[in-house]
Amino acid sequence: MSDFTFCTVQYDSGDWDSAPLVPANLIDSVARYTSISVAPTGVIVPLGSAELFKYPLAYLTGHLPVRFSELERRTLGEYCGRGGMLFVDDHNHDIDGVFHKSAHEEIARAVGPLKELPNTHALYSSFFKFDDGPPATTHELNGWGDNLVHKHLLAVMRGDRISVLYSSKDYSSEWGYHPDNKRFLSVDNTKFGVNIVVYALTR
């Protein structure tokens, strides 16, 4: 049995599958840097399904407006209440766009309001050290898009634990490549993903 299976959340309203290579890439990274028993492929689970509770860490992304149905809202609320963690990444590298606004609204209704996560949070030292907080993505630094660097991630906290982690930094684009292509990169840009997984598994 694997200790960890990467789960992508399928929701009704948007392009939930806009980053199909992120799961494989992060699975590859977790296997490269840790001894965590990880399943070689990810799974796709509908947000309103009871299957979601089998995967205490889930990944959600997209470009389009996020609108949860009542069942999805209830399931997500229960999932986070029991200790599950949802990682949401805005696949648009813009600010205050439709995905951003709608996801904020839906997460606030289902779980709670998103607040800025301090860059000293344990997430940034859960495996690799990121002294400056969330690492910037190439989309933030390449001059196109919004030309802004999002300095913080956002989170819904349950006590002192992250229940929903929200990113506007477009890690979905950053990590959306075949893992075999890592060899072309001088710096592995998926290490922060390892931090997210290790944080979820140990905190």
Next chain:
Amino acid sequence: MERALRALSFALIAFALWRLFTAAGDGDVVRVRSSSLARDLPSIESARTAALHVEMDAALPPAERDALVAVAHAGTRVTWSAPRATLSRQGAAMPPLAAVAERAREPGGPVRIAVTSAADVAFSDGLAALDTVRATAAIRGATVSVGEPSGALGAVSGAVRAFIRVPAAAALHPVLVVGRAGWEAKFAVAALEERGWTVEARLFVAPGADVTQGSRGAIDTSRYAVIVALDTTLGSVAASVVRFVRQGGGLVLLAGAANAPAVRAIAPARAGARRLADVRAFDAAEPVNAMALYPLEGLRGDAVPLSTRGALLTVAARREGAGRVLQAGFDETWRWRMQGGADAVAAHRAWWSRMVASVAAAPLPPADESPAAEGAPLARLVDALGPAVAIAPDASGPHRLPGWLLPAILLCLLAEWASRRWRGAR
């Protein structure tokens, strides 16, 4: 006839007065009730009564019982009897009552009282009533869990009152959880911490990279109460775990952890091949049925099997030196918390806490020599004064009138009056 009836009434009244004012002579038994014993004891002691009979109409405090023993030793023959009135539903006015309390070795855990009695038992503490246990013909004992009592904890059954000693809460050392980083580690540690345990952890993530919580000091019973091994990854703990258990520490082996070389020698059994659960849903009554299992095989002779699933042994325990080892073959217990019913989170916490508490090393509480504590008062009474005696129907004493006397007087007077009225006279 009227004169005769009148004369008879006067004679009976005179007899009653003579009985009332006749002083007790040597050889007469002094009869008292236990409810007024505290008031009568000084006069009894000073009068050097030859015989004393106590009717137990109320619970006898230990101090008064001891006073009666002293009176008996001074030469007075002391007997006692249960009250005539039936004070309990089962008809036993003084049912044998024995109660003992133990405190669950977990933070904020309940006080469990084991009680046996032939009648209903009401528990109370210094503030108010706590609970009542109804005795039935089939079950004459029960275990009751109550919160932290405020003041003295007592149990009353009929005319018997027990004062139950509650051990002081032990200062529990932290729990050390070791294993691979994963969902089981995350949720096991979370369950214990949320339940109030102090937890230290060593979770193996990569070679040379562990997620730790707490210090990495020596593994001994002065620092830890229990080690929980989630799998065969014991890391640096492996070298010390056997010594730790033999010195009195507790060890919980989950899933296949019993197959780790370091603990094979002290585990109750070896962990067999992993099996999936027979059912998919976590039933509130038997949630463990939905967990995957490493069945326990080759149970050691000195191990105690505690739980089974069909023909498979699921939980067993054994003592090793001064410590205890509990082996539970369940795997992925975290699914219970995530996929169980509405109460699954709290139940999962309680289950983990109970597992750890069952083997936790805790210093023995100091012995309570307080005379107020008495869990089996009837037994102590019999031991001190002998068994109850039946009251002789014709036994009389200086202060007791025959029961027939007053009705006889009334009857005579009534007959005399009726005769006059019948006659037409006033």
Next chain:
Amino acid sequence: MTILERVERARRTLRATAIAAAALRGLAAALGILLLSATVDAFVSLPAGARRLVPFVAAATAIALFLRRLSRAGVRADAGSAALWIEARFPSLRYALVTAVDPRYEGRVPEIERAAAQVSFEPAVRRAARRALTGPSIAVAACVLVLLVLPAGAVARVIRPAAGDALSRVRAGSRTNPLASMVVRVSPPAYAGLRDESFDNPASVRALVGSAITLEGVAGDGQVVATLGGSRTSASPSGDRWRLVLAMPSAPAAVRLHAAAHERLLVLEPVPDSAPVVVLTAPARDSILRKPSGRIRLSATASDDYGLASGAFELIVSSGGGENFTFKSRTIGAATFASRSGELAATISLDSIGLQPGDMLHLRAIVRDRNDVTGPGTGTSDTRTLRIARADEYDSVAVDPSPPPEAEKNALSQRMLLMMAQALEKKRPQISHATLVGESRSIALDQTRLRKRVGEIVFTRLGEDTGEQGDAVQKRLDQQMNPDSVLAAADRAASAAAGTALEGDHDETPLLALNRPLLEAYNAMWSASGELEVGEPGKAVPFMKKALDALQAARSAERIYLRGSTRAVVVDIDRVRLQGKDKGAPGARTPRPAADPSRDDRIRRFDAALRLVRTAPSAAVDSLLLLRLDLLDRDMAAARAIETAANTLRGGHDATSALIRARRALTSVPSAPAPLTSWGSPP
């Protein structure tokens, strides 16, 4: 006046007297009941419900008594009865009067009539009337007098009981406790449309957030000051009363009232205003449309607990694909409401929105309520998504919900070519050789075109886009190289070590990456074209299948955004395990707090309240109410149990069992449902 007339007059007098006496007795009984109730209420405050019954009971008693007395006086209905009544008082008449008034003997016995006429019975009738009326009149007068003497408001409380009239029992005075009796009036916010309510001496008040809570009492010893949260408010005098106005907060809170040495607690429990519930009824489900034209009907229903204000449909149009999307949003069908439920309806013209193939239209209804205190609550419906299909999706059996990228289009076309070749091979026996070759060459032509498109993206060079390279390859292919030499060059490139830059010829920049799966597809297509050119579709089919498989593999290897199910990439865990160059250094884990850290404190507070039950029951009630406040958000079962115990104590009843239940609810520890045997302990 004849004897008959005299008797008739006497009869009328007696009848009127009987009616009046019965009425007076009934009135006396009713006044007596009112008097008794008012007196009892003056000492022991009767519940409002009981006081409401008093007037009805008094009236019913009066009517019953009146009718009963009247029925007993019915014997005096006729002249004969009246004559008998007179005869009973004047025996000397010897029934002369009865005979005289008997119609059978009228005018036939004048001597009897003369004898009867000599008796003056009118004074007796008058005396009897006075006697009959005197007693009831005195009783009525006495009741009225006592009622007038009762304290002001006492009678009103039983005649017209109303919530909030508790203060009418209390007299103002410098030494009275101004907090002993208090009336609370709740005025909900105007938007809720609810009536004001009054409560006598409540321990807690439930009302809508933002309601005005008016506390009123009778002035007495000291000024009344209320402390709510951290703020203090002094009561203002109002005649012989004091008055204080607070606003219902959004979270449960306790108001502490002080006046000299007196204290009182009032718990405020806010009732939140729920957001409207909105259901989008049309369109009923998500859809894919072929053409962005036509009209679509939108409808939604909404309901709210206190009232709706406005609503509209929100439209968001998403255009684009891959990484590039643009969004436009607008609202339509705005409506206002004046009730607790309503409907929204609108129609949208897809032509007017300017949708293009591939666009997505997201629809939902948004409704706001009338809450102008905590801000309008907003309710939203589920979202429906309408997508406009792209033209090249029409030949697919299942239209994917997003535009297919390049490789996907290639795969579809290759699949179509394969099907065409298989169909041609199948009907080969039925057609002539010339027809077979003609159709086969037609397929070959399409295959070649597809192969050229694939060739454009087989190679990726640094600094060039694939289009230019694709042309260069094709140009070389056409001018210099035959198929075999191209294949050989491709084979050389394919067999080169991974990661090694493939040097180009002359001025060609180095290859950055070689798309090996597409190269394989390219080769297979070439072979297939060859077979098709010579009219052998059957022999081309294996090559076409191989090309199709290779395209599928290329789609997985590329960074291509696909919709629908994707082919999962399986990571070779064993190959990559711990191959990372960097080592992690995890930080220390911090402990989680206990799930309920304040539980022990709550138990201690409950025990402290228990100790006060005998010595200071009102203080115990206050302590329990404050404890209940803390439990409202955490443990409703325990909060309810404590509320029951507090109310029982306030009513002066034995609260033992209620307190036991409350204590059990507060101290219960969740037990493991699958109990482990207490090994070494009694089971």
